[in-house]
Amino acid sequence: MTQVTMTVNGEAVSGDVEGRTLLVEFLREGQGMTGTHVGCDTSQCGACVVHVDGKAVKACAVLALELEGAEVTTIEGMANADGSLGTIQQAFQDHHGLQCGFCTPGMVMSAAALLKDNPSPSEAEIREYLEGNICRCTGYHNIVKAIMAASGQDVSAIAAE
Amino acid sequence: MPKDSGIGASSKRREDLRFLTGEGRYTDDINLAGQAYVYFLRSDMAHARINRIDTSTAENMPGVLRVFTGADFEAVGGIPCGWQVTDRQGNPMQEPAHPVLARGKARHVGDPIAAVVAETYAQARNAAEAIEMDLDELPAVVDMKAALADDAPKVHDELDGNLCYDWGWIEDNKAATDAAFEAAAHVTTLELVNQRLVANPMEPRVAVGDYAKHSDESTLYTTSQNPHVIRLLMGAFVLGIPEHKLRVVAPDVGGGFGSKIFHYAEEAFCTFAAKQLRRPVKWTSTRSEAFISDAHGRDHVTRIELALDAENNFTAIRTETYANMGAYLSTFAPSVPTYLHGILMAGNYKTPNIYVNVKAVFTNTVPVDAYRGAGRPEATFQLERVIDKAARELGVDPVELRRQNFITEFPYATPVAVEYDTGDYNATMDKLLEMIDRDGFEARRAESARNGKLRGLGVNCYIEACGIAPSALVGQLGARAGLYESATVRVNATGGLVVMTGSHSHGQGHETSFAQVVADMIGIDESMVEIVHGDTANTPMGMGTYGSRSLAVGGSAMVRATEKIINKAKKIAAHLMEASEADIELKEGQFSVAGTDKSVAWGDVTLAAYVPHNYPIEEIEPGLEETAFYDPSNFTYPSGAYACEVEVDPETGKVQILSFAAADDFGNIVNPMIVDGQVHGGVAQGIGQALLEQAVYDENGQLVNASYMDYTMPRADDVPFYRVDHSCVTPCTHNPLGVKGCGEAGAIGSPPSVVNAVVDALQRAGHTHVTHIDMPLSPSRVWQAMQG
Numbered sequence: 001m002t003q004v005t006m007t008v009n010g011e012a013v014s015g016d017v018e019g020r021t022l023l024v025e026f027l028r029e030g031q032g033m034t035g036t037h038v039g040c041d042t043s044q045c046g047a048c049v050v051h052v053d054g055k056a057v058k059a060c061a062v063l064a065l066e067l068e069g070a071e072v073t074t075i076e077g078m079a080n081a082d083g084s085l086g087t088i089q090q091a092f093q094d095h096h097g098l099q100c101g102f103c104t105p106g107m108v109m110s111a112a113a114l115l116k117d118n119p120s121p122s123e124a125e126i127r128e129y130l131e132g133n134i135c136r137c138t139g140y141h142n143i144v145k146a147i148m149a150a151s152g153q154d155v156s157a158i159a160a161e
Numbered sequence: 162m163p164k165d166s167g168i169g170a171s172s173k174r175r176e177d178l179r180f181l182t183g184e185g186r187y188t189d190d191i192n193l194a195g196q197a198y199v200y201f202l203r204s205d206m207a208h209a210r211i212n213r214i215d216t217s218t219a220e221n222m223p224g225v226l227r228v229f230t231g232a233d234f235e236a237v238g239g240i241p242c243g244w245q246v247t248d249r250q251g252n253p254m255q256e257p258a259h260p261v262l263a264r265g266k267a268r269h270v271g272d273p274i275a276a277v278v279a280e281t282y283a284q285a286r287n288a289a290e291a292i293e294m295d296l297d298e299l300p301a302v303v304d305m306k307a308a309l310a311d312d313a314p315k316v317h318d319e320l321d322g323n324l325c326y327d328w329g330w331i332e333d334n335k336a337a338t339d340a341a342f343e344a345a346a347h348v349t350t351l352e353l354v355n356q357r358l359v360a361n362p363m364e365p366r367v368a369v370g371d372y373a374k375h376s377d378e379s380t381l382y383t384t385s386q387n388p389h390v391i392r393l394l395m396g397a398f399v400l401g402i403p404e405h406k407l408r409v410v411a412p413d414v415g416g417g418f419g420s421k422i423f424h425y426a427e428e429a430f431c432t433f434a435a436k437q438l439r440r441p442v443k444w445t446s447t448r449s450e451a452f453i454s455d456a457h458g459r460d461h462v463t464r465i466e467l468a469l470d471a472e473n474n475f476t477a478i479r480t481e482t483y484a485n486m487g488a489y490l491s492t493f494a495p496s497v498p499t500y501l502h503g504i505l506m507a508g509n510y511k512t513p514n515i516y517v518n519v520k521a522v523f524t525n526t527v528p529v530d531a532y533r534g535a536g537r538p539e540a541t542f543q544l545e546r547v548i549d550k551a552a553r554e555l556g557v558d559p560v561e562l563r564r565q566n567f568i569t570e571f572p573y574a575t576p577v578a579v580e581y582d583t584g585d586y587n588a589t590m591d592k593l594l595e596m597i598d599r600d601g602f603e604a605r606r607a608e609s610a611r612n613g614k615l616r617g618l619g620v621n622c623y624i625e626a627c628g629i630a631p632s633a634l635v636g637q638l639g640a641r642a643g644l645y646e647s648a649t650v651r652v653n654a655t656g657g658l659v660v661m662t663g664s665h666s667h668g669q670g671h672e673t674s675f676a677q678v679v680a681d682m683i684g685i686d687e688s689m690v691e692i693v694h695g696d697t698a699n700t701p702m703g704m705g706t707y708g709s710r711s712l713a714v715g716g717s718a719m720v721r722a723t724e725k726i727i728n729k730a731k732k733i734a735a736h737l738m739e740a741s742e743a744d745i746e747l748k749e750g751q752f753s754v755a756g757t758d759k760s761v762a763w764g765d766v767t768l769a770a771y772v773p774h775n776y777p778i779e780e781i782e783p784g785l786e787e788t789a790f791y792d793p794s795n796f797t798y799p800s801g802a803y804a805c806e807v808e809v810d811p812e813t814g815k816v817q818i819l820s821f822a823a824a825d826d827f828g829n830i831v832n833p834m835i836v837d838g839q840v841h842g843g844v845a846q847g848i849g850q851a852l853l854e855q856a857v858y859d860e861n862g863q864l865v866n867a868s869y870m871d872y873t874m875p876r877a878d879d880v881p882f883y884r885v886d887h888s889c890v891t892p893c894t895h896n897p898l899g900v901k902g903c904g905e906a907g908a909i910g911s912p913p914s915v916v917n918a919v920v921d922a923l924q925r926a927g928h929t930h931v932t933h934i935d936m937p938l939s940p941s942r943v944w945q946a947m948q949g
């Protein structure tokens with residue numbers, strides 16, 4: 001066991017980890033932060049996407065031990081300071097971009113990373129970017145629409161689709 | 162104008178607030194004090210005799226609490242099957258034993274042979290590697306027709322071969338159907354495969370068993386669509402725990418699509434082991450494990466024939482289907498190819514003679530059971546494909562051939578024993594054609610051709626039977642359960658309500674839509690209504706959520722209970738206003754006396770019910786809480802017309818979906834936004850089946866694509882924005898809300914339109930030999946079809 005310290009959603013946290021402990025295990029089991037989900041074991045589904053030092057990372061594909069001193073943001077850190085939903089979260093609710101909610105944390109975190117790099121992505125760019133996030137409920141329609149809306153684009157024509 | 166609250170409003174989902182902030186509480190988020198972990202050692206052979214299992218080394222590994230094998234479960238029951246099909250000769254289906262852990266033989270890759278419980282998951286997994294097993298690999302049967310050969314290896318030694326049942330529907334129709342084929346002017350025949358799929362909800366299954374010695378109570382937290390059904394099956398048939406000593410909790414559940422209906426061995430194991438060890442026992446499935454332990458879906462091989470007279474009227478349909486059961490009978494497996502498939506074989510058409518034959522077969526594969534649509538996608542696919550093929554053979558417009566044969570008068574009794582109460586198939590077809598600009602297709606096709614692409618348009622209809630189901634009817638058909646639903650409405654003194662429902666929400670948004678219904682009935686704000694579900698300890702006995710039944714059956718129970726509440730509240734209001742009960746009206750949360758200006762508010766009445774100082778105590782009890790059970794008198798019959806436009810790359814065979822349109826008749830709509838979302842998701846799963854997905858077994862019974870690296874799940878760039886419409890409304894005639902259900906329609910209606918579109922594209926490009934391609938329409942299959 002080795003102690004690792006990192007910042008999660010602005011707060012310093014530390015814990016003892018094994019060499020094989022994944023970031024997602026550190027968060028869920030070590031820190032009790034269960035918002036980040038595990039949907040597969042081959043790094044395909046994207047339910048565990050978090051941000052590490054500002055970049056979207058699959059938390060099942062990085063070892064906790066490697067993250068000494070890292071800045072980690074999870075779904076629990078995405079709301080506004082007053083507790084209200086952040087822009088992307090609000091767009092997901094407004095446009096019904098989630099159903100069972102299991103892929104949702106990863107979708108929101110991926111969307112946030114996309115919009116940081118590309119503030120006004122096209123439909124095709126969003127669909128391509130989300131290749132690493134699988135949703136079985138929504139058929140992606142309302143997820144893509146929500147991300148377009150969160151980026152300030154007019155989605156009223158899509159509403160009529 | 163769209164409404165802004167109540168029935169018909171696109172109210173935003175209240176459950177989203179927790180899901181969007183990481184505060185959802187899924188089963189894997191539950192960790193109990195002192196919890197131990199189980200790892201299941203599963204068979205890596207499809208068929209093997211278990212000679213000896215030596216657990217002694219594993220037992221002494223670090224952290225190991227105990228190693229269980231099949232012998233530990235000899236004193237308890239096996240996993241039960243909830244449906245008994247009767248065959249053509251009137252005999253019951255063959256029903257094999259299904260032990261919690263394999264005994265004697267392992268029968269599919271993934272069959273659990275031993276289970277290690279340890280302090281940590283890693284310790285349990287490490288110890289499992291130290292279990293020594295002496296297994297003899299046996300020849301596996303994978304192909305259904307091969308499994309029925311006289312000399313085929315037997316999946317279950319104690320059974321008479323691998324045939325589960327040979328079922329005819331309806332046997333009395335057979336002679337007339339055969340005669341109609343003799344007299345037909347034209348017969349179109351199609352042989353097809355409706356391939357095996359894996360449901361793949363994004364949340365893998367999880368079970369946490371717990372036991373309280375002081376009260377002798379067991380609790381199971383599980384990823385289930387129907388906690389009461391699990392309590393009944395596991396308590397009564399497997400572990401022998403009476404229902405009052407067993408609590409089953411299904412908290413937030415991350416999708417189900419059918420695969421979380423069934424009672425699984427891992428649930429029984431964790432409950433059993435927790436009591437044995439006096440420790441909570443937790444199992445979290447990996448995705449790899451899910452592929453070989455969650456029940457699969459579909460897997461039918463079908464030959465369908467359609468007979469027409471000289472005027473192109475359908476005169477008869479005859480089908481022969483082989484349906485894969487896998488190695489054991491999962492909870493509702495026998496019903497899927499029979500009562501969820503055969504009874505829908507009339508589709509939207511007035512065909513006088515129909516005969517359906519289904520042979521269900523055991524193989525050394527993962528059990529197959531209901532997956533979104535369950536039987537109805539298989540029925541719709543074969544019918545809508547054979548109609549398209551017939552239209553092409555006859556040189557008639559496939560839309561007009563359908564219209565000519567539509568059922569137009571309701572109620573309509575089909576030759577396959579169900580009665581459609583209502584529908585308007587021309588209306589949804591008209592709406593669909595309005596949505597897709599069919600007249601402009603030729604210009605779009607020419608544009609695609611200029612870009613070197615082959616464009617095609619596919620159209621089809623569907624009907625489904627959902628709102629499952631009248632208990633008396635399904636009882637006659639072999640169901641070993643009733644299929645009613647329940648609701649308790651508890652009104653608090655200050656006027657807020659809690660509705661406890663037996664339905665279960667795992668993505669459908671019941672917490673929002675159910676609240677809309679109750680709030681609308683009383684005329685209060687939706688925020689005053691809370692929906693509670695998923696815990697047998699605080700909800701009345703219910704049958705859960707599947708078969709698009711929640712609103713039609715569970716919602717109806719809720720309406721009945723709310724009606725009882727309103728009736729009692731009116732009595733109280735009449736007393737408070739010293740008026741006759743018959744004169745009391747309830748509108749917008751105010752009780753008034755007709756023809757006067759007297760009124761009392763909803764909250765005054767609820768307060769009086771709990772503080773009965775001025776109260777008709779001789780006539781009615783205090784309090785305001787009512788329960789209702791609702792058993793439907795018929796199925797509901799959603800229907801619609803779907804269209805898909807595709808481009809095929811002639812160089813590679815790759816299919817691109819350009820547009821998809823769905824015109825559905827779901828009866829009345831409570832929340833249009835949620836209904837749209839249900840259709841979107843169903844269509845994506847149908848597109849997944851049509852183009853991408855298939856569980857592939859090799860001849861040795863190995864599932865060769867058991868991960869997301871290999872099994873092609875639809876991703877965001879595989880699908881377009883969908884156009885959906887549900888403005889065609891023929892309300893259901895027999896439930897109080899006039900609703901039909903919308904959860905499965907998209908998955909039922911969409912595969913044939915995709916395949917029809919690809920065949921259309923190839924036909925128009927001159928590949929006239931291509932009349933069918935089996936799903937999934939992968940680039941290689943489409944390319945090979947084009948090569949002839």
